Amino acid sequence: MKFDTVVLGSGIVGVCVAAHLQKRGRQVALIDRKLPGNETSFGNAGLIQREGVYPYAFPRELSTLLRYARNRSPELRYHANALLKTAPFLWQYWRNSHPAKHAAIARSYATLIEHCVSEHRALAAEASASELLRASGWIKVFRTEAAWDAETRVAEKWHREYGVAFEALDAARLQQAEPNLAPSLSGGLRYSASHSVSDPNALVTAYAKYFEALGGRFFIGDADSLREGWELDTQAGTITASSVVVALGPWSDRVAKRFGYDLPLAVKRGYHMHYAPQPTARLHHPVLDVEKGYLLAPMARGIRLTTGAEIALCDAPKTPLQLAAVEPVARTLFPLGERLDDEPWMGRRPCTPDMMPIIGPAKNQQGLWFAFGHAHHGLTLGPVTGRLLAEMMTGEETVVDGRPFRVERF
Incomplete structure (x- = not known):
């Protein structure tokens, strides 16, 4: 089974990446060990935080x-x-x-936050999930x-x-x-x-069904089986692709490390x-x-x-x-x-220690892309992250400047 792109992880970020790539004509396989939206995306507070321009900082008061x-x-x-x-x-x-560093981070972070509600509304409308x-x-x-x-x-x-x-x-x-x-x-x-969202799991599920309606395919599989040449094993057989997106949330660093990225x-x-x-x-x-x-x-x-x-x-x-x-x-x-x-x-x-997600290509590995590290704002930033990464991967003009979120900053 051959695809243009494999997306590892079917939480809110991975599903949105997969949907935006499929919309742009890529043939995409979405892989997870569970059904979409049943890990971190299942249990959040259901907020789409347009006010969240300053990511949650570590307290500094003694x-x-x-x-x-x-x-x-x-x-x-x-x-x-x-x-x-x-x-x-x-x-x-x-x-x-x-405070000075936090303010500088906010100037980049706010560019994503600015689009969080509008991108959710657009994707929810396409997925017939606006009532959520x-x-x-x-x-x-x-x-x-x-x-x-x-x-x-x-x-x-x-x-x-x-x-x-x-x-x-x-x-x-x-x-x-x-x-x-x-x-x-x-x-x-x-x-x-x-x-806010009345059922985060139902929203991710609706976005995943929309991805499949566009022609994308979901597989139960093991991200740890990913091999050079972007080949991995699923319950339906072995899949190969020319590119792979790591969107495994808290388990993303485990896969990234196998390909030379020791990320904090x-x-x-x-x-x-x-x-x-x-x-x-x-x-x-x-x-x-x-x-x-x-x-x-x-x-x-x-x-x-x-x-x-x-x-x-x-x-x-x-x-x-x-x-x-x-x-x-x-x-x-x-x-x-x-x-x-x-x-x-x-x-x-x-x-991540700078409170910003990692979004973009892995420069040392052809065809390897990252989309993780969203901390408290995974649900908030899922759709805009999906759009931004899909635009990067297809060479389109990007909705925001993606350079502050590249992995090279580490």
Whole structure:
């Protein structure tokens, strides 16, 4: 079986790369060990973050670092045995989070973020999945005036620099927007230009079906079987192609290393659980409890509670301590009912130390391309990444300047 391109990984990024290449006349095989959208893309908060022009930085305040060191913070936990291995990554991440460097990174990163909503809307329309997108934005809520004031100043900065739309909600207006939230909240910020998704897995599945409707083919296969000449094994037989795209999320570095690229990729793990709302209670927007480090999102299955980050080895056993810590707090914010899942879900966010994805060609290997490292914004940036890489591979004018995202920066 011969194809023009093999795309390894059927999460949101890989599916979007495959669809955009197939649209441009390439014959594409999409390969994964599971069905599309059933790894990291299954369990995110469902946000398409048009406001996310500044990628999530490593905290630099001493008081915050000391608090994290105690390993009891709801928004960040770590495995002690992972710190030594990830120390070089964390050091570079901390250095790149200096305000001046972070601002420089944002100038490149914002070029992708600018297109995140429009590219999702276009692809969803083509895939007959527009009903899965919600244009109502999402809300950060605050328990203290000080936290609300500080975040409002940040939102104003983003608005001045990049035109990020937001709405400041005092306590009364927040209650109007979300009547079932705790009335003791001080206020909120609504990012009105952002979108959310009612079922991320269903959205990735719809994009994958669109790819197949265009003539693309999906195979269950093993990325570790990839060989020189771009040949690999699937359940349907051996596939060959003239090019290959590595879009394996947190497992991408394992394949890249076999072909000479030792990349500084780490993971931030996260957990979720679904809950039934109490009778008559309704949540209209995804809501981030900023000071307590968790997010509640209305999903097709119920109310999804998602946690912050866990620094751990990629395939270490689950330790859903954050979920256990924030669930009682979340119940005071919104009237959650019974758990709907048998056990907590866990996913892995693939992260680079400069907070930007790796998108583009591997210069040392003809026909090898990369599309991974999107950290917290994989769902957000999937379609624009797919378009950008497809344009690079077909020699078209690119939607944004792809040079800041090339692998050579490492």
